[in-house]
Amino acid sequence: MKLLRRFRSIPVSYRVPVFVALLMVVISAAISERVLNRLSRTQERFLDGLAETYLDGLSAAVVPAVLRADVWEVFDALDRSSASYKSLAPVETVVTGPDGRVLAASDPNRIATYSELPADYLNRYGPDVVTIDETRLTGFARRDLAYQGQPIGTIHATFDVSHLFAERREILVTLLITNGVLASLFALGGFVLVRQMIGPMRVLEDHMRSAAHGAAEPISPREIPAGDSEVAGLFRGYNALVHAERERANFAMQLAEEEKLSSLGRLASGMAHEINNPLGGLFNALDTLKTHGETPGVRDTSISLIERGLAGIRDVVEAALATYRPERSQRPMTAADLEDVHLLLKPELRRKRQRLDWSVVWNGAPELPIRGGPVRQAVLNLLLNASAVTPEDGTVSLKAMSAEDRLHIEIGDQGSGMPADIAGILIDQDPGPAVRAGRGLGLWMVRRVVDDLGGHASIALKRGGGTAVTLIIPFDSEDAKAHAA
């Protein structure tokens, strides 16, 4: 099991060739076994046939000589037959007479004429025509000689069968080499094939991995294989997905920009109103100064009026600048950021005659390790939304509380409640569907800010009607350290 698991952990581009090679080894082992088995049977049949022929020929030649016990004639026949049967490779042939004594041997120096036949010659034969002794690489055969039905002697033949084993060995080596080469070629072929098959998947995998890190790039046309329609279809499908995602993102960004401009427009009209209000007073004070400027009391009062009016205008302008200038958005958050939001919201509240419950509990530090700009943007958006859904003369609330490592902000309204799909933009894992529907772009901006700052949002129904949106934004850890230091 462990081995199987380990095998499965090997990449498929190596696993398949190894498997192919193993399969080839098994197949070649089976084939080799069959071939060698067949070969050995064929060889034995061939050897039996040769031996029979040899013994037949020799019998015919020696029977008359054996009958006469003619030593020379028997020897001469043996001597001549050894040259005639080279393919059989007879090593030694012995002819015995009826008494079992040697008449002649092919090598008389080894087995002398008229001697007793060595005992091992009688015990060496098996049931087959040719008995093979594999250790000595020799084969043995015997033939009883008879004349008119009477036994007159025996031929004992010994053959060199080393060439049979050499042939078997040679074929085995040939099989091993051939199968080895084939197995290697198949393994290599399998490796190349699998690599080639996996190659496009790897391209897709790389692109998807980089897409997961936010950089979804389409696969270049050069990488789309021309012949492989399946892979090409897959790649084109992926590219279509990337293009659709990009279009959607662009569209969303465009809508967000428009939303931003629309809220800016509302703010701008509020600001104009805010600036316009003191302007009437300022012009009155100027008229008073022109007419009764010499009167010290009137002059001082008018100047003071003008000063206060101008200060009000400056505050509004500064708040707007702080909110919409990107370079300022990176600085740490201060209580003033929330005050600016309050200031920017004031005209809208006044227009709708709404009240703002304002509760900010600051922990005493001048600034928090959170980027101020995005938080102001998010809080402003939420408050504008709250104001929009709250009826005239209603109350909008903001509670902010800085804890040890995070900032809690709760914005409350008296609206009829947030539809689930809109609320999903803020709280769902995937805000996509609601965003794709082109709704709640203000909330989507808030979601982006919250995600960007690593925080999260929640929505709850308030007792007595209305909705409360809570943002929890953690302190930036690096900034927090710096802040602590």
Place this chain on the structure above:
Amino acid sequence: MRNLGNPHRATDGVPITRRDLITTAVSGAAALFAPAALGAEEESFKFGLTPVFLSNDLELLGHLRSYLSAMIGSQVELVTRRTYQEITALLVSGQIQSAWICGYPYVQFKADLDLVATPVWHGKPLYQSYLIASVGRNVDDWTGLKSDVHAFSDPDSNSGFLVTRALLAENRQLPGNFFSRSFFTYGHRNVIRAVASGLAQSGSVDGYVYEVMRETEPDLVKQTRIVRKSEWLGFPPIASPKSASNDRRVKALQQALISMEDDAEGRKVLALLRLDGFAATDPSLFDAIAAKVGTVRQFG
């Protein structure tokens, strides 16, 4: 008498051997290719050859037939048989007109045969019989060969049987007692092969054949050594039956043999035989062999 000391005689028991059949077939074929033999005015001249040597040397036989045919002016048929006895029987019975036989049959049938010519070897019409053993054998003289398995050439051969038989007789021995076993190989070359292979421990062989084979088959001869050389004896002669003494072709044969060295074809034959020539010799040349026959008869 000739069968003495010959326990495995070829012609006993089995009437025809394979070799007989082959030689018969060969001579039959030769007869077919000799048109003069049938229907001709004169029957072909039959010349018998014992296996005294250089058996089945077809090149030699071709040259010899061609030379003799040209010189005798008649178709010559060469007749070969396996044993001396067969050729001797054909010769004595007049079935062949002439034959190259051994000195032993010649002296046995001297009364029925005329001496035609005797080969001259190393300048003399003489040769020796050798007793040989394998080359590694450490024996000083022939007595060291006691209890051997001994190979004889032919029971009718002088050098291949009679000389050794007589040597033993002179020493009051019989081959059956002196040697543990003995057998005939029916050829001098076969005796050398038997001794070289170890089939026999010693052998009786024609010295002339042995010396010629020293040239032609040195590897075989090197495996043997000479233990004893006999005295010089009359070289196996060419003889004809007395019944053919009026045949002009016998005279022509004698002339052809004696003048062989004067003819190119004849010189080819002599070169193949390693002989100097042929000479007309006196029958007394074979008295020494006759004496050996006497010794053997006397002893046994």
